[in-house]
Amino acid sequence: MLEGLLVDLIPYGEKCRAQDHRWWNNESVFWSSMGERNIVSRAQVDREHGEWTESLDKAPESGVPFCAQTKDGKPLGYFGINWYSYHHRLANLGASLGEPEYWGGGYGTDALLLIVDYGFEWLDARKIWLGTMGLNQRVLRQMEKVGFTLEARHRAVALADGQWYDEMVYGLLRDEWPGRPAMVEKLGLKAR
Amino acid sequence: MIEGKLVDLVPFEDDFATYFEQWMNEESWFRARVWERREPHPEDAVKKFIEKMEKNEHGALIGFQTKDGDPIGGVIWDHEWTRVRKVDAILFVGDMRYEGTDEALDGLLMLLRYVFETRGVHRVDAAALAFDEVRIEFYHRAGFSHEGTLRQHVRWDGDYVDLELFGLLEDEWPGYEQITAQLDLQPSGIEPKPKPEKKDEKKNGSGQQPG
Numbered sequence: 310m311l312e313g314l315l316v317d318l319i320p321y322g323e324k325c326r327a328q329d330h331r332w333w334n335n336e337s338v339f340w341s342s343m344g345e346r347n348i349v350s351r352a353q354v355d356r357e358h359g360e361w362t363e364s365l366d367k368a369p370e371s372g373v374p375f376c377a378q379t380k381d382g383k384p385l386g387y388f389g390i391n392w393y394s395y396h397h398r399l400a401n402l403g404a405s406l407g408e409p410e411y412w413g414g415g416y417g418t419d420a421l422l423l424i425v426d427y428g429f430e431w432l433d434a435r436k437i438w439l440g441t442m443g444l445n446q447r448v449l450r451q452m453e454k455v456g457f458t459l460e461a462r463h464r465a466v467a468l469a470d471g472q473w474y475d476e477m478v479y480g481l482l483r484d485e486w487p488g489r490p491a492m493v494e495k496l497g498l499k500a501r
Numbered sequence: 502m503i504e505g506k507l508v509d510l511v512p513f514e515d516d517f518a519t520y521f522e523q524w525m526n527e528e529s530w531f532r533a534r535v536w537e538r539r540e541p542h543p544e545d546a547v548k549k550f551i552e553k554m555e556k557n558e559h560g561a562l563i564g565f566q567t568k569d570g571d572p573i574g575g576v577i578w579d580h581e582w583t584r585v586r587k588v589d590a591i592l593f594v595g596d597m598r599y600e601g602t603d604e605a606l607d608g609l610l611m612l613l614r615y616v617f618e619t620r621g622v623h624r625v626d627a628a629a630l631a632f633d634e635v636r637i638e639f640y641h642r643a644g645f646s647h648e649g650t651l652r653q654h655v656r657w658d659g660d661y662v663d664l665e666l667f668g669l670l671e672d673e674w675p676g677y678e679q680i681t682a683q684l685d686l687q688p689s690g691i692e693p694k695p696k697p698e699k700k701d702e703k704k705n706g707s708g709q710q711p712g
Contacts, residue, residue, distance in 0.1 A: 343585060345584070394536075396538045396656055397536075397654065397655055397656045397661075398656070399654065435653070435661065436652075436653060436654065436661075438651065438654075458652070459649075460649050460650060460651050460652060461648050461649020461650065461651060461666045462648055462649055463624075463626070463648050463649075463666070463668055464624075464646070464648060464668055464670060465623070465624060465670055466585060466587060466624060467585065468584065468585045478649060478651065478666075480651060480652055480654070482652065482653060
């Protein structure tokens with residue numbers, strides 16, 4: 310659906326859902342949440358997924374989930390707009406790459422550029438924002454690289470392995486976004 | 502009822518429900534509910550909101566009134582996140598004569614007392630539109646720290662305005678008794694308003710009740 314250099318963003322359908330049980334029980338949840346560690350059964354995953362899909366159907370202001378996959382078709386995880394406000398023209402992003410061996414290889418950055426571009430160019434968002442825990446250095450670096458501004462630091466929101474960490478909230482305004490091609494060039498992202 | 506220095510927390514019913522049909526359509530409501538779209542709330546929408554909050558397992562709508570029983574407005578705790586013991590706190594003043602008074606501030610302090618001292622939360626989140634100086638001053642007086650500004654975050658009357666974010670942690674909360682003593686809260690002396698007319702009584706009085 311959305312074609313990148315290292316990943317494509319495709320519908321979050323059967324192919325990705327088949328990975329959910331493994332992804333929801335692994336380390337990726339810790340980083341994409343606020344230090345959560347899940348121990349969830351297949352039935353729970355199915356139930357929660359069902360509730361989530363239902364809520365997307367019902368909500369007038371709803372999210373747009375995608376699944377990121379490599380160019381040769383290996384699903385990597387969730388990448389999407391958690392919720393969109395048409396009223397404020399505000400898109401809140403979320404991501405969880407369920408395959409740790411693909412962390413740090415530019416896959417997440419490529420997916421981020423795709424979803425930011427989608428938010429601005431298709432949903433006509435004025436602003437894209439997200440939060441992550443301060444412990445998540447990889448994402449903090451990524452945010453600055455892609456031009457997001459640190460707007461707020463909520464103290465002691467995330468409980469991760471018995472320690473409190475701050476939540477860092479980042480925002481990117483439409484007039485700060487140079488466009489995906491310019492950002493691909495700036496970051497030197499290349500197909501492999 | 503939970504009794505405070507200048508105000509008491511009470512169930513959001515009776516006169517509160519009657520006043521709320523007006524309050525929920527006024528500027529102060531939308532200032533308090535920073536995310537909410539500006540739209541009219543007819544009686545059934547108001548009733549639905551109250552019912553929704555009564556069923557809410559992660560929050561509640563609570564009335565606050567003067568010691569004479571004059572309804573001032575409401576406080577809301579919401580989105581309680583049990584794992585990290587966090588809630589969002591919202592204060593709204595319905596009777597605008599009380600805007601900026603120590604009674605209104607006491608409403609916020611009573612909400613903080615309830616969430617910290619009864620519900621055992623670790624952290625309280627609060628937000629204000631950048632131009633809402635009265636609210637921002639209340640947060641500072643109640644001991645909140647300013648934690649950031651979400652730039653151009655909220656659509657408001659033809660513009661996109663900044664949203665100011667605040668946080669208060671349990672170990673920063675001195676306790677209700679101590680903070681009210683420090684702030685030396687004083688009553689404003691505002692006269693209680695007349696009780697609202699009951700809708701059913703009105704119907705009976707005018708002989709419109711069937712049967």
